[in-house]
Amino acid sequence: MIPLSEAQQFVLDACPRSAAGTVLLDHALGCVAAESILATEPVPPFVNSSMDGYALRAADTAGAGAGDGVARLQVVGTVMAGAPLDGTVGPGQAARIMTGAPLPTGADAVSPLEEVRTERDGAVVLIEGAVAPGAFVRWTGQDVAVGDVVLEQGSVITPGRIGVLAAQGLTDVPVHPMPRIGVLSTGDELVSGPGPLPPGKIRDANRHTLIALIRQEGWTAVDLGVAGDDEAALERALDGARHRCDAIVTSGGVSVGDLDVVKLVLSKRSAGTMRWMQVAIRPAKPFAFGVLDGSGIPVFGLPGNPVSAMVSFELFVRPAARRMSGHTTLHRPVVAAVADDDFRRRPDGKVHYLRSLATVDQGGQWRVRRLAGQESHQLTAMAEANALAVLPDGDGVPDGGHVQVMLLDPGRVGPAGASPVPSSSRGGVT
Numbered sequence: 001m002i003p004l005s006e007a008q009q010f011v012l013d014a015c016p017r018s019a020a021g022t023v024l025l026d027h028a029l030g031c032v033a034a035e036s037i038l039a040t041e042p043v044p045p046f047v048n049s050s051m052d053g054y055a056l057r058a059a060d061t062a063g064a065g066a067g068d069g070v071a072r073l074q075v076v077g078t079v080m081a082g083a084p085l086d087g088t089v090g091p092g093q094a095a096r097i098m099t100g101a102p103l104p105t106g107a108d109a110v111s112p113l114e115e116v117r118t119e120r121d122g123a124v125v126l127i128e129g130a131v132a133p134g135a136f137v138r139w140t141g142q143d144v145a146v147g148d149v150v151l152e153q154g155s156v157i158t159p160g161r162i163g164v165l166a167a168q169g170l171t172d173v174p175v176h177p178m179p180r181i182g183v184l185s186t187g188d189e190l191v192s193g194p195g196p197l198p199p200g201k202i203r204d205a206n207r208h209t210l211i212a213l214i215r216q217e218g219w220t221a222v223d224l225g226v227a228g229d230d231e232a233a234l235e236r237a238l239d240g241a242r243h244r245c246d247a248i249v250t251s252g253g254v255s256v257g258d259l260d261v262v263k264l265v266l267s268k269r270s271a272g273t274m275r276w277m278q279v280a281i282r283p284a285k286p287f288a289f290g291v292l293d294g295s296g297i298p299v300f301g302l303p304g305n306p307v308s309a310m311v312s313f314e315l316f317v318r319p320a321a322r323r324m325s326g327h328t329t330l331h332r333p334v335v336a337a338v339a340d341d342d343f344r345r346r347p348d349g350k351v352h353y354l355r356s357l358a359t360v361d362q363g364g365q366w367r368v369r370r371l372a373g374q375e376s377h378q379l380t381a382m383a384e385a386n387a388l389a390v391l392p393d394g395d396g397v398p399d400g401g402h403v404q405v406m407l408l409d410p411g412r413v414g415p416a417g418a419s420p421v422p423s424s425s426r427g428g429v430t
C-alpha cells in the first residue's frame with residue numbers, strides 16, 4: 001500500500017493547468033481568470049439620479065425648512081432613464097427625474113418624490129427642507145473608475161463578477177477552460193436504463209453519480225456509456241473518447257479479479273505511465289492512473305463499488321480537475337469536530353473515511369455523527385452524508401473526542417436545529 005498523499009501527488013503531477021483560452025461571458029461562471037482585466041469605462045458612465053424625484057440646484061433650497069421657508073421651483077421638464085434632458089435646469093428651476101436618468105446640466109442634487117409636494121398640476125414643485133449638494137446623485141465612476149481591476153487573475157468568476165464585466169461591455173473572458181471529462185462504467189454485470197433486471201445483473205449507478213459530481217463543479221461530463229469486461233470494447237471506448245475529452249474517468253475493473261481489464265488496457269495504452277495502486281485508505285483502496293499515449297489525457301481508473309467510486313473521485317479526480325481548471329485550492333476543507341458517536345476502529349494501516357453528518361452547534365462548534373451502513377456498496381449513507389470523518393490508522397476516536405472532518409457539501413447541513421454552516425468554512429475560493 002502507498003500513502004494517499006503519494007498517490008495524489010502522482011496524479012496531480014500529470015494534470016497541469018489548462019492553457020489560457022477565452023469563453024463567452026455567459027459561459028464563464030466558475031472559471032478561473034487567466035488574466036487580470038482593467039476597466040476601460042467608468043461605471044456609472046455619467047452622473048445620474050439614485051431616486052425618482054426632482055433634479056434641482058441645491059443653492060435654491062438653502063433657506064427652505066427654516067420658518068415658513070419653502071422653495072418653489074418651476075418644473076421645466078422630465079428626464080427619463082436613457083434620455084437626457086433637452087435643456088438645462090436654471091436658478092429657480094427643477095426637472096422631474098427618474099432613477100438612473102442623467103442629471104441635467106445645471107442641477108447638482110435630487111429631492112426624492114416622497115419628500116416634495118407639487119402645485120399647479122405639477123408645474124411647480126415645493127421643497128420643504130434644504131437639500132445638500134450631491135444628495136441622491138450617483139457620480140461618474142463611483143463604482144468603477146477607468147483603470148480599476150475589474151477581474152483579478154486567479155479569481156473565480158461568480159455571477160456578480162460576470163455583471164461587473166458585462167458593465168464593461170466585455171463578451172469574452174480569458175480563463176483556464178474547464179475540462180470535459182468522459183465517464184465510462186465497466187463490468188459485464190451492468191445494465192443501464194429501465195426494464196426488468198436479468199439474473200445476476202445490477203444497474204449502473206456509478207456513471208450517473210460521477211456525471212453529477214462533474215457537473216456539480218461546472219465541468220462538462222461526456223457520457224461514454226458502459227463497456228463490458230472486454231479489452232477490445234474498452235480500447236474502443238477510450239479511442240473514441242480521446243478526441244472529445246480532456247480527462248477520462250472509468251469505474252470498475254481495477255481490483256485483483258480475473259476480469260479487471262481496466263488496468264490491463266490502461267497499461268497498454270499509456271506508454272508505461274500507468275500505475276496501479278493500492279492506496280492506504282478505506283474505502284477506495286484500488287486505483288489505477290495513467291496518461292493516454294500521445295494525447296496527454298489523464299485516465300482515472302476508479303474502483304467499482306459505488307461508495308469507493310465517489311470517495312475516489314473526491315480524493316483524486318476533483319483535486320486534479322480543479323488543478324486543470326486553474327484553481328490553487330484543490331482539496332475539500334477539513335475541520336476539527338466533536339464526535340457525537342463512537343468513531344473507534346481497529347488499526348489496519350489505512351486511513352478510514354466514514355460517511356458522516358457534520359453540523360455546527362449553537363456555540364459555533366462543528367459536531368459529527370456517523371451514518372449507518374458503512375460498507376462500500378452501501379450508497380445510501382454516502383447519499384445522505386455531507387462530510388467524511390477522517391480517521392487516521394489507529395484506534396479511532398471515542399464519543400466526545402475530536403475528529404477531523406472533510407466537508408463534502410457545507411451548504412447541506414444536518415438535522416433540524418443545527419445552525420447554518422459559517423461561510424468562512426466554505427471551501428475552494430480559487
Ligand code: AMP
Nearest residue numbers: 185187204205206252253255303304305
Ligand atoms: P469491480 O471494481 O469491478 O471489482 O467492482 C466492485 C463492485 O462494484 C462489484 O460488486 C460491482 O458489481 C460493483 N460495480 C461496478 N461497477 C458498478 C457500477 N457502475 N454501478 C454500480 N455498481 C458497480
Ligand code: MG
Nearest residue numbers: 187252253304
Ligand atoms: Mg468489475
